[in-house]
C-alpha cells in the first residue's frame with residue numbers, strides 16, 4: 001500500500017486505507033465498483049421512465065437497486081467526465097466552456113486527483129474501457145497517467161462505430177481545414193489498434209470488459225469504468241437491434257432505439273461476466289448518463305424542457321441508479337429523491353464505498369453513500385450547474401421580460417444554479433423547447449419566452465418541467481441565488497479554451513488521433 005501511495009501526487013498522501021464497517025453494508029473486502037457511463041442517453045429513453053424503448057436489463061438492475069430521481073449531470077460530454085473524475089465543478093478545473101475539441105491542449109489539471117487515482121491508492125485494480133474525452137494532447141493527460149492501470153478505447157469524443165474514425169468536427173469559431181482532422185481513434189493502452197475496422201463499437205467494449213473481468217486478479221478489488229460509446233451519434237447499429245423499432249417513423253429515433261437495445265444487452269453481458277468470475281456478490285454497479293439526449297440524433301428527454309447542450313432540465317437531469325447485491329434489502333427497489341450531482345461520485349465511491357479518507361481534498365462533490373443507502377436526506381443542498389463566461393450573451397439591448405440586473409453577477413452570462421428546490425438560469429441557457437417523443441401522440445407546448453430573455457427562476461420540486469418562471473414574483477429568491485452565483489464566480493479559475501493546434505493533425509501521426517506535445521514523463 002505504501003509503495004502505491006508514494007508514486008502518487010503530493011495531494012494523495014492522506015488517502016490512507018481506512019476500511020470501516022460501512023453503515024449500509026458490512027463486507028470483509030472492499031467492494032468491486034463498476035461504473036457504467038452511457039453517452040447522450042436521454043431522460044425519456046429508459047424503460048422505467050415510460051419509454052417506448054425497452055431496456056429490460058437496465059430496468060431490472062434499477063428495480064433491484066436504487067433509482068436516483070433527483071440526479072444531475074452536466075449538459076455535454078467532457079464537463080460531465082471531468083467532474084466525474086475529479087469531484088470538482090468545471091469552474092474549478094478551468095474546463096467550464098464547451099467540450100474538449102480534438103485539436104485542443106486541454107487536460108485535467110496536474111494537481112487534481114482523479115477517482116481512479118483515489119481507488120488505485122486504496123489497492124484497487126483500475127480499468128477504463130471505452131471513451132475518455134478529457135484531453136489527450138500530451139500523454140500526461142491520458143487515462144493511464146490519470147490513475148488507470150489499463151485503457152482500451154478512444155481518446156476523443158466520438159468515432160464511427162465501425163471504422164473507428166473520428167472525423168474531428170470543426171471547432172465553432174475557428175477556421176480548421178477539412179483535410180486535417182480525420183483519424184482512427186482506438187487504442188490498447190498506448191498502442192494504436194487498426195485491426196478492428198468493421199467491428200461494431202459496442203461489441204468491442206463488451207468483449208474487452210469481459211476480458212478485464214475474466215483476467216482480474218481477485219486478490220485486489222476491481223474498479224471498472226465502462227464508458228460506453230452508445231448511444232452517441234453516429235446513428236449506427238446492426239440491423240437486428242433496430243427491427244423491433246421499425247414502426248417508429250422517425251428513422252433517427254428508430255436507429256437510436258436499436259442502439260439503446262444493444263447497450264442494454266451489453267450491460268446484461270457485463271453483469272453475467274461478473275457473475276461468471278464470482279465477483280458479482282461483492283460488486284456495486286453505478287449506471288449514469290453523461291448528459292441529456294440529443295433530440296436531432298434520436299434521443300428524447302420528455303417531459304423535461306430542453307436537451308443536450310442546454311442548462312434546462314432536459315440537458316442535465318440525468319438517468320442514474322446504483323445496484324448490485326450489496327444494496328441493503330431495506331432499500332432495494334426504492335427511489336432516492338435527495339439531490340445528487342455527478343461530482344458526488346468521487347467522494348461517494350472513494351470514501352463512502354471504498355473507505356478512503358478525503359478530508360483534505362477540496363472537492364465540490366459530497367459523499368452520498370450513507371444517504372443513498374439509508375434513504376436519508378442529502379448532504380447536498382445546492383448544485384452549481386455551471387458559469388460559462390465564454391458563451392455568447394443574448395442581445396442586451398433587446399432584453400425583455402423578467403430580469404434582474406445585479407452588481408454582484410452579470411446575469412447575461414450563461415449560468416445556472418440550484419439551491420434547495422429553486423433553480424435560477426441566466427444568460428442564454430441553450431435550446432429551450434419541450435419535445436414530445438416522436439413515437440407518441442403527445443403535443444408538446446411551445447415556449448412563449450420573448451426573444452432576448454435572460455433570467456428565469458423555477459421551483460423544480462413543484463415544476464420539474466420548467467413551465468412557470470417565478471422570477472418576477474420572487475425577486476427575493478432571485479437575489480439569493482444570484483448571490484450564490486457571485487460567490488462561485490469569485491472562486492472560478494480562468495477559462496482554459498485554447499485555439500486549435502495544427503500539430504494535432506492525424507496525418508502527422510500515422511492517421512491516428514494521438515498526443516502531439518511530448519512532456520517528460
Ligand SMILES: *[C@@H]1O[C@H](CO)[C@@H](O)[C@H](O)[C@H]1NC(C)=O
Pocket residue numbers: 163165184197198
Ligand atoms: C475500413 O474498411 C472500409 C471497407 O473495407 C474501407 O473503405 C475504409 O477505408 C477502412 N477504414 C479505415 C480507417 O481503415
Ligand SMILES: *[C@@H]1O[C@H](CO)[C@@H](O)[C@H](O)[C@H]1NC(C)=O
Pocket residue numbers: 202203206207262263265266269
Ligand atoms: C452479449 O453476449 C452475447 C453472447 O456472447 C453476444 O452474442 C452478444 O453480441 C453480446 N452483446 C453485445 C452488445 O456485445
Ligand SMILES: *[C@@H]1O[C@H](CO)[C@@H](O)[C@H](O)[C@H]1NC(C)=O
Pocket residue numbers: 217218219
Ligand atoms: C494475484 O496477485 C497476488 C498478489 O500479488 C499474487 O500472489 C498471485 O500470484 C496473483 N495470482 C495470479 C493468478 O496471477
Ligand SMILES: *[C@@H]1O[C@H](CO)[C@@H](O)[C@H](O)[C@H]1NC(C)=O
Pocket residue numbers: 233234235252295296297
Ligand atoms: C437525423 O440525423 C442526421 C445525422 O445522422 C441529422 O443530420 C438529421 O438532421 C437528423 N434528422 C432529424 C429529423 O433530426
